[in-house]
Amino acid sequence: MIEIINYLKARYLSEKAQGMVEYALIVALVVGIAIIAFKSGLGNSVTKAFTHASTAIDSAANGQ
Numbered sequence: 001m002i003e004i005i006n007y008l009k010a011r012y013l014s015e016k017a018q019g020m021v022e023y024a025l026i027v028a029l030v031v032g033i034a035i036i037a038f039k040s041g042l043g044n045s046v047t048k049a050f051t052h053a054s055t056a057i058d059s060a061a062n063g064q
Contacts, residue, residue, distance in 0.1 A: 037043075
């Protein structure tokens with residue numbers, strides 16, 4: 001009986017660790033892509049787009 005319990009503990013604990021490693025790798029990949037995108041100048045384009053949208057919303061709200 002103890003052997004079965006030890007087997008189940010080892011199996012489920014290792015799967016949880018594997019899941020955590022997979023999530024960490026996915027997060028690292030997303031962060032790496034974001035860093036590359038913003039260093040390549042995409043950050044300025046996104047900032048300009050949000051500024052333009054904000055200006056358009058303010059103009060519409062003020063009736064201009």
